[in-house]
Amino acid sequence: MRKRHWAMKIVAVETCVVALPFDMGGPKPAFAGRPWDNLEILVVKVETEDGLVGWGEAFGHAAIPATKAAIDTIIAPLMLGRDAGDIQGLSRTILHSLHLLGRNGSFVYGYSGIEIALWDLLGKRAGLPLYRLLGGRDRGPIDGYASLLAYNDNPLVAKNTAAACAAGYRFIKLHELTRAAVLAAQQAPGAADAAIMLDVNCAWSPVVAREMAASLADDGLMWLEEPVWPPEDVHGLASVRAYGIPISAGENVAGLFGFKSLIEAEAIDIAQPSVTKIGGVQEMIRVFDLCEAHGVEVAPHSPYFGPGFVATLHIIAARMEKPMIEVLWLDMEANPFDPWVRGQNGRFPVPQGPGLGCDPDLEVLERYRTGDWARNVWQANR
Numbered sequence: 001m002r003k004r005h006w007a008m009k010i011v012a013v014e015t016c017v018v019a020l021p022f023d024m025g026g027p028k029p030a031f032a033g034r035p036w037d038n039l040e041i042l043v044v045k046v047e048t049e050d051g052l053v054g055w056g057e058a059f060g061h062a063a064i065p066a067t068k069a070a071i072d073t074i075i076a077p078l079m080l081g082r083d084a085g086d087i088q089g090l091s092r093t094i095l096h097s098l099h100l101l102g103r104n105g106s107f108v109y110g111y112s113g114i115e116i117a118l119w120d121l122l123g124k125r126a127g128l129p130l131y132r133l134l135g136g137r138d139r140g141p142i143d144g145y146a147s148l149l150a151y152n153d154n155p156l157v158a159k160n161t162a163a164a165c166a167a168g169y170r171f172i173k174l175h176e177l178t179r180a181a182v183l184a185a186q187q188a189p190g191a192a193d194a195a196i197m198l199d200v201n202c203a204w205s206p207v208v209a210r211e212m213a214a215s216l217a218d219d220g221l222m223w224l225e226e227p228v229w230p231p232e233d234v235h236g237l238a239s240v241r242a243y244g245i246p247i248s249a250g251e252n253v254a255g256l257f258g259f260k261s262l263i264e265a266e267a268i269d270i271a272q273p274s275v276t277k278i279g280g281v282q283e284m285i286r287v288f289d290l291c292e293a294h295g296v297e298v299a300p301h302s303p304y305f306g307p308g309f310v311a312t313l314h315i316i317a318a319r320m321e322k323p324m325i326e327v328l329w330l331d332m333e334a335n336p337f338d339p340w341v342r343g344q345n346g347r348f349p350v351p352q353g354p355g356l357g358c359d360p361d362l363e364v365l366e367r368y369r370t371g372d373w374a375r376n377v378w379q380a381n382r
């Protein structure tokens, strides 16, 4: 039998930013102190010596200029000439090379985007969709949960909750700070049988978080997300669990060992790893394994609009007991990764093509691209 040639050198790593106009059913919030006028995707493209191309997405939002610089100037040059299929080895050596620059933040986000593209390449080379590569089966379309952005206006919370329910969502997450907002959502037309979650993005001290958890205890929340500042305060977070609301956290955690700390402190019921932040697909799988061994549920964080969202779909299909994906509640003018990032009746089919199965529409990508492509190209004789 002829030996198949699996080793393929990485010959180019490219990045660009796509900015998509959107409507969220209310005034747009600031994000990290900046106006949030467009949805931005930091697109990562990795090419191997045989011309195969993989697509990834790195976090994201207001961090994009920093993450892009980390990839273009530091991480991409480290990837060139390496074996694209050696994902375990690359995660070990590249993240070790970068660890002095931060174990959470732009460098790990940047590597995450590249790692996702490496899985896309591996799946394409193997002729298998990512969920199959991870040992999963076809689960059919995945339920979305509508993640409403912050309105700080209870009539708008009610209006958008009703609209999401009318669009087919049965699970609604609020980014609000008051019990009144929770009640507004629960009393919205069509929301009687919808499950409501509340995400406060680390807004409260442990004392305030406990007071709020006590006041929300009888409201039937599906979970209360990141109630405590700072996110590293695992014992403060653990103290909020006493009020009986399932507690979720993890989008701001540094890797597997961050989740180990949360679990050892008995701080969470639900872990929320984020594929474009945590180090990519492999680190997500390690978190799933860790949580499984400790009886902790996993519900990934995925407010993305490109390959990061689709990678999450595949991981959920392969590993989540009751599959459900986070979807920001908004309407995009267009997206190069359509139709995979836009559900039907609140459900999201998992692409069946090899790899991520979501190669972009290049015409749409170029139409909404802002700034130039950044290219790092391997030169064999350097």
Ligand SMILES: [Mg+2]
Residues within 6 Å of the ligand: 199, 201, 225, 226, 251, 301
């Ligand atoms: Mg969150």
